[in-house]
Amino acid sequence: MSLAELIEQPESRQPEHSQPLTGQVLLLGNDDRVLLAVARGLGRNGISVDVGWCDPNSPALQSQYVNAFHSLAPYSADDDGWLDALHGLVRRHGYDLVIPCNDFAVVPLQLERERLDPDTDWYLINDDAFQVAFDKAKTSELAAELGINLPRECEITADDLERGFRDREFTLVDRRSLRFPLYVKPRSSITACDVANKRAARRVNTPDELAEVLIHEFPDDGVLIQESFSGEGIGVEVLAHEGQILMQLQHRRLRETIDGGSTYRETIAEIPELTHATAKLVRRLNYTGVGMFEFRHDRDTGAWVFLEINARFWGSLPLAIAAKANFPFALYELLVKGKTNFHTNHTIGVRCRNLIKDLRAFRHQKASEFELENLLFGKDHLDFYAPDDWRPQVATLMEFARSLLGKVTRRIDW
Numbered sequence: 001m002s003l004a005e006l007i008e009q010p011e012s013r014q015p016e017h018s019q020p021l022t023g024q025v026l027l028l029g030n031d032d033r034v035l036l037a038v039a040r041g042l043g044r045n046g047i048s049v050d051v052g053w054c055d056p057n058s059p060a061l062q063s064q065y066v067n068a069f070h071s072l073a074p075y076s077a078d079d080d081g082w083l084d085a086l087h088g089l090v091r092r093h094g095y096d097l098v099i100p101c102n103d104f105a106v107v108p109l110q111l112e113r114e115r116l117d118p119d120t121d122w123y124l125i126n127d128d129a130f131q132v133a134f135d136k137a138k139t140s141e142l143a144a145e146l147g148i149n150l151p152r153e154c155e156i157t158a159d160d161l162e163r164g165f166r167d168r169e170f171t172l173v174d175r176r177s178l179r180f181p182l183y184v185k186p187r188s189s190i191t192a193c194d195v196a197n198k199r200a201a202r203r204v205n206t207p208d209e210l211a212e213v214l215i216h217e218f219p220d221d222g223v224l225i226q227e228s229f230s231g232e233g234i235g236v237e238v239l240a241h242e243g244q245i246l247m248q249l250q251h252r253r254l255r256e257t258i259d260g261g262s263t264y265r266e267t268i269a270e271i272p273e274l275t276h277a278t279a280k281l282v283r284r285l286n287y288t289g290v291g292m293f294e295f296r297h298d299r300d301t302g303a304w305v306f307l308e309i310n311a312r313f314w315g316s317l318p319l320a321i322a323a324k325a326n327f328p329f330a331l332y333e334l335l336v337k338g339k340t341n342f343h344t345n346h347t348i349g350v351r352c353r354n355l356i357k358d359l360r361a362f363r364h365q366k367a368s369e370f371e372l373e374n375l376l377f378g379k380d381h382l383d384f385y386a387p388d389d390w391r392p393q394v395a396t397l398m399e400f401a402r403s404l405l406g407k408v409t410r411r412i413d414w
Helices: 032-043 080-094 102-111 127-133 138-147 156-165 172-175 207-216 272-284 316-322 327-337 354-360 369-376 393-414
Strands: 025-030 047-052 066-072 097-100 153-156 182-186 202-204 223-227 231-239 244-256 262-268 287-297 304-310 351-353
Touching: 025 032, 025 080, 025 127, 032 047, 032 316, 032 327, 032 393, 047 080, 047 202, 047 393, 097 102, 097 327, 127 138, 127 262, 127 304, 138 153, 138 272, 138 304, 156 244, 182 262, 202 207, 231 262, 231 272, 231 327, 244 272, 244 316, 244 327, 262 287, 272 287, 287 327, 316 351, 354 393
Parallel strands: 025 047, 025 097, 047 066
Antiparallel strands: 153 223, 182 202, 182 223, 231 244, 231 287, 244 262, 262 351, 287 304
């Protein structure tokens, strides 16, 4: 088989070596890792997976567990063409469930939930949970009300900026004695008026950097400014039903990027304090669905703080799948079959890395011999590779090679 044939755009197909198909799901979103992990979690259990609202060149589409890719009009607040196209697709195929897999898909469907086809099962969280989880200021307010530890923080509104932050003197931050480094977080990553662009948190190390961000990148709805908290990033991943946690997995970040994402992670034994805090939030929100609750935890002192809620499938989902915590299939069984009794037998100490991003991170953080041995001898899992589904990893390596070749070519031309 030629390399071109290997990564050819997939057409409708049934996965090789799979059990007989027993259901059909449409995934929406453009996060390659999440789409791939959800497709694998469902496809290995006999669910046929179609994908839409995704880059047609996504490596996730090379998976044997993706049955078909559908080109759909993107969401627009001013044009209903996207909704007509989406309704046409779900009516033709009669999907058991439609799952938005990242913010770019979640936000439009949540905002337009009253207009969605009532004869189709859409995976959506309740509106109160959506309003809180997708607004970092409201998330912090609820956590404070429930007595959950938070980092030192303050909210900055447009009025605050106009009144108290003139001439690069940020007295409001000074009065709260917040210590650098700080994280400047937009209240919402995605807004209703601009669902195509994600607004990321920014780390600032000095007052001058803070001034630059607040003056030149200040969003209309304000920001949350948080102190950095020493310790490891911990994710508490759950499936819940009506405020009760049905499945749970915890992981720690072994390596992080400068923008706060992770490239290398490990499943860990439960930290009870974080389980308790997550359960309080899930119960108050009457939460039904999947989510990842982010914390930072200092193993030496036991101190911890809660950061935010990812009220959808999360970027490190491939680790959960590798550890045998199949959240996508459990969500399907909950919403389609009404199952609420799940016995998880996931594995502690499983490690998983995003190969390309982690290789880049090596330049900034020294890797131990143990880590390098795990990488070289295949002891760690990879976000895009699986023995039964290796084409997506080949596609990512091909794209990486093209990127490097382009940089070399530009330097030669220069």
